[in-house]
Amino acid sequence: MENNQFYAMLSRMKYVNRWGTMRNTSNENICEHSLNVAFIAHALGIINNEEFNGNIDAQRLAVLGMYHDVTEIITGDLPTPVKYYSPVIREAYADVERVAKDELLSGIPEKMRKYYDSVLLETEEENELWKYVKAADKLSALIKCLEEEQMGNSDFADAKLTIEEYLKNMNMKEVDFFMEKFLPAYSMTLDESVTRLEG
Template sequence: MNDHKGFFAMMARMKYIERWALMRNSVSENICEHSLEVAMLAHGLGIIGRKRFGKDLSPERLAMLGMYHDCTEIITGDMPTPVKYANDELKEAYKAIEDSAAHRLLEMLPEDLRAEYESYFLPEQITPEEYRYVKAADKLSALIKCIEEEKTGNQEFRSAKQATYESLQQMNMPEVTVFCETFLPEYYKTLDELEH
């Protein structure tokens, strides 16, 4: 029986859910690592949007949304994208499963704390604009993973890198353009090159 104390122990299990299950990885990545990166990237995109383009954004909220964006996978596992979006029926079914998982996780919080977390977990409390920034950060994280794998000599991610980059460009977000032009080239460098 759920005594409404298991939320944080469940969140800690994010580190056990591996990503990129269909690909040969040189370096494994779990959803805890990925979520931290997405949170940082969403926060950065929010700051770029606010500072460079005068948009009314909360980078801190975007960071929190990024941090929790995949936590339902603690329950569902990481469903590979080609499967998740294979057709509309699967897409809708998976959305329903994610929604159910989000509610299950929220129910692991004491009732007086639950409302504070609902705005990060429930899709109806996330604006389309917020969702767009987190999605862009998620795609940037995937692109960075592809670059890192390529740097190790792993060609398994070559087509994923191209598809992800094209998908990012199609989002038509000036913040993404700024990030890709300013920060993305640095991911190709070694540690020594970054420090000099």
């Protein structure tokens, strides 16, 4: 019997929750998170092209964002402080991610694998694009922190500061533009957003 479980495995992304060591007012799974990252990565590409005269494939950024956490279907979401605790742990986890990627790819016909091989994990060939996906990933995490903060949850306060510092240190004008122009709207209520649209 053929192994054609790849797409069925993708549907399991909704069962893998993020922020497992934190008190959440609203759970976020990697399916939701990946869509947000895809939206933001796409936006960063457009910002690069339209605001800073760049030439980035925004559609490719969206696809990389969609798939950037797919290996967590198998590995689960390892908390960032653990993942980056030491170079030894980071390298060991990278090995686990590579095994997970190969396992997922084995669930699709071989002639189709080339379309997914370069989107399931970062590649040296697209290192520049993956930088934007990483920024989008951090922006998505910051938005989660803002949402939790608005709900009165102080558990995300330190994470918010750490992520803000990380984004600042990325020195990416597209990120700065997104944070200045678009981030404030994430703190608005629906009524405030609709009123502004109507105004």
